Amino acid sequence: MHIILPNEQKIESLPGESILATLRREKVYLVASCGGKGICGKCKVRITHGEADKRSVIRLTEQDLDQGYTLACQTYPKSDVSIEIPEESRLIVGDKIAVGRADDLIKLKEKFGIVLSPLVRRIPLELQHPTLEDNISDLERIKRGLNIEDPDSAERLHVRYGLLRLMPDALRKDNWRVTVTIGTGEIPELLAVHPGSEATAHYGVAVDIGTTTVVLYLVDMVTGKLLDVGSTYNSQMQFGDDVINRIVHATEQGRMKELQQAIRSDINVLLDPLLERHGLTPDDVDSVVIAGNTTMTQLFYGLNPQYIREEPYIPAANSYPEIHAGQVGIRINNGAPIFTVPCVASYVGGDIVAGVVASGMAKREAFSLFMDIGTNGEIVLGNNEMLMTAACSAGPCFEGSGIKCGMRATEGAIEGVEFSSETFIPKLKVVGGVNKPLGICGSGMIDAIGDMFLKGIIDQRGKLQPVSPQVRKGEDGMEIVLYRDEQRDVEVVLTEPDIENILRAKAAIHAGYSVLLNHIGFTMDMIDKIYIAGGFGNYLNIEKAVLLGMLPDVERNKFVFLGNTSIIGSYLCLLSKDIRTEAQEIAAKMTYLELSVSPNFMDEYMSALFLPHTDMSRYPSVEARLSNNKKQK
């Protein structure tokens, strides 16, 4: 018997093996925070063909059952079965493209002149055995041993309370040879004691808690090298697409614990396969950096996000105390310190601070613009002396949410589209090079809409023109078919509501940076670099993004596409104390401009709802291309 995946991969199913177990054996990971007991209901898959024995369906709705959904952990094939794995069930672990960036990250580390200075150090010690004459306490013995290696830490050493319990046995297990883990914060702290004095290998994780996606980097803390990457949908998604809905769920529904549990569980669920793939134990991981927007950060810590949503929009805190993994239920070394990239305001969080760190803009004299196009849009303007920031409610469409066939920039996502000028048949570029598209991601949307506008498939307001049979009436109004495979029963379309959604998002971003520049009396030509961050995967077609009017019409060499800078900035913080200090300084220095009180914002937004913009003088190169196109016709 076999399990057949949408990309036609065929995996042998062994007798008595659940679908979850079979997929795991082949390193296809599903979200299963309960460990496959049928309790969490997260490992949903859809059986499209074949027969299977469903042992428990209690976590499924009537609708789920009607549509063929089942829990992978409770389902045992009785014949070959074809399955579809919904985005939210999927853990993307060991994503080759992401791991392939390991060398780029090391180059970035070198470019920034980073010397490894992690949140912890592991120091092997061979201690004197106690005797009746030498009968100092276990803790003093450790301090005495440490005094040889590091007198300053030994002198000022604090001890994590929970550790005291484990320390006596750990010391005696390998005959007074131990490896101590020392936190390198303001006050040195003894965080862990492990038997044996050989191993100094240890690992860290950087986590980007996105509203839509959670990304985790596993890093070798001796070399600083990225070992592996995991990502998953933020399972808070079930409680609402955007931060506002999550806040409502936390406050009006009084269910904050669920949101906190969801994000902690996502991190743990990602850790499991990553550790398994590399033969590591949870204890081997002893430092963590997290970055998220302000709401995500507060929810991670279990802080009531109510006042983020209510005017005047006040977060509980922007900088967070260093805590231990054990205190927040992250299943690694209990004493592992967690550094939280500080936030700036209710709608500019640690993800943006991490992004500014990753861009290097806060070290340069020339002025840069930074824009992170994730579930929301945040803009930063500044240089090594001043930083100003604003948030524009761009919505999560570029992360695939709220778009009919939207998906993240993972295997099977259409990330590039070019229409034939004659036939209007689209040529597709698909993430992972797989020829079987499953949906469309943010960069694909920008590409498609930019090109449709250029080729006249949509008008300035984004309305589809009946130029070919690909454009048709669908259930949500007009739509264009980008891909269709009747055999696989897969269709990827862009609908007019999708396009409107995207136009609103790009208008918000455009208005954001326009108001910000205006606010300090700057014009776009005074900007040296424009850094673009966001979950666009590997690729963003700058040209198309200008056509769309999302990016400004400036020399193209000013644009630098950086990808997910929240995770890159977290990774850099994981490596270096200087970078962590820099992140704190950046957060403290950044001035937040509340766009909702800016008189210009609404005007700017309204005039940016057109393609590329109502004021064509802002888009001279686009105007030239369009008129050139017309001439050719």
Add this chain to the structure above:
Amino acid sequence: MHIILPNEQKIESLPGESILATLRREKVYLVASCGGKGICGKCKVRITHGEADKRSVIRLTEQDLDQGYTLACQTYPKSDVSIEIPEESRLIVGDKIAVGRADDLIKLKEKFGIVLSPLVRRIPLELQHPTLEDNISDLERIKRGLNIEDPDSAERLHVRYGLLRLMPDALRKDNWRVTVTIGTGEIPELLAVHPGSEATAHYGVAVDIGTTTVVLYLVDMVTGKLLDVGSTYNSQMQFGDDVINRIVHATEQGRMKELQQAIRSDINVLLDPLLERHGLTPDDVDSVVIAGNTTMTQLFYGLNPQYIREEPYIPAANSYPEIHAGQVGIRINNGAPIFTVPCVASYVGGDIVAGVVASGMAKREAFSLFMDIGTNGEIVLGNNEMLMTAACSAGPCFEGSGIKCGMRATEGAIEGVEFSSETFIPKLKVVGGVNKPLGICGSGMIDAIGDMFLKGIIDQRGKLQPVSPQVRKGEDGMEIVLYRDEQRDVEVVLTEPDIENILRAKAAIHAGYSVLLNHIGFTMDMIDKIYIAGGFGNYLNIEKAVLLGMLPDVERNKFVFLGNTSIIGSYLCLLSKDIRTEAQEIAAKMTYLELSVSPNFMDEYMSALFLPHTDMSRYPSVEARLSNNKKQK
């Protein structure tokens, strides 16, 4: 209906009121860690007369039931009932003698030149309301407000992780008027935020965790004044009388959690009535100092005490990290820091360090001897430059344990005995002036045995002589009746096994200080002061203790009786940062001498088993009195 106590106090029992509730109404407090639900089984009383309805007996044994024991919380009188309250069921709260010492403590504070510098400060703040223009986070707003009062703390402020959750609502509850609690440790830490900016009253507790008795001082942290006192049997007693039995219970039986729970629960159970009596809430108490011997301290923290018992007797730690009350389940302000008086070695703990602090010996140039005669005997010898210490296994008899009619020095305890030289009829002194003795405490035992030896009622080996009908054969061998009341069915006797027990204890103490002096080549005449600490209540007859051979035969004005120095030292630590630092320095400076490896210890012990000592030349004044006595006869 009435409840009648052994001291003939008659309390009206209201219909539908349990014995527990009736007693509580009259401020007679019983241990009831479950809050009176019949679960913990600790509020046992014995009904000697009368009828009552017992609603639940599930926590009682057959033997308990046979002897008339019942749970006070589950028992409702049906007639007048006379009850006895066993020692272990009783909370002594508001002990007048102890509270009466409040002024002495303030004098001690002045003598030591102590300026109040508690573990925390409470600072009232009136904060600016946030607006869209002034939209810094809640935490930054607190820091900004604090900056006016205390710029240094504001600058370096850490935040207790658990506090972040409560802070936003606390700020808004009284319209941005708050009182913040700041920990005054190495790094200033925000520990609590309370609505309202008026109240700065706050309270602290000092706790002496004795092996037998737990004593708690409630202190006004604004004035430093002792407000109230509570004490109870350490409910770990049910798992063994001495530390060794507790360690066995924790390790071989694997039931450490029970011991940890027991001591935490004792502290909480004592806190309840103290707070109630003074109209305080748990939040009003925001600092704690605990002192206990090394095993008690480790059990409080839940640390495996196994290696304390195994040669070479190594404690896990001597100094402990500052932790918050919430972390160890003490039911006061969750953020209240707990300072643990540091220990010296496995058998010299924080109680002794506290005692040295209370004695002031570590500030004086002249050499002193300090001896704490509690459940064990510990000796310290030294001055402002050197301190040496040893522990002798004296056993818990002076705290009333292991003695047939032994009890603590609380109401009803015989604390003084003098026999008529002619009739051998004893004249008794009873704690609390009550004329109805219930048992005998440590100082009573010393008094009785010293006097019996002087008057020839016992010989040099402690054997009872048939001098009067008071001396009789009992079930454990010969015994002497000190008190008898047939009506109340109360008899207080001292048996020969009791006397042997006491002789072994005094011999261990004598051997302890003899070996210690010897070790550094000192003789007793080089000692300026001899401080005596222990649970003797108000009173210790020095003369009789010399007759017994427990104390050395030196000028009587060298002796200073200090009482429970563990609680006094803890109290001083609660008041002052300098004293806390001093305690740490004392612990670090003290050298521990392991008596079990001293070749002289056993010899010294054997020759001290006699009254007053085999070598009478050590006791010239006793020899003189004895020969004087003989001459008179």
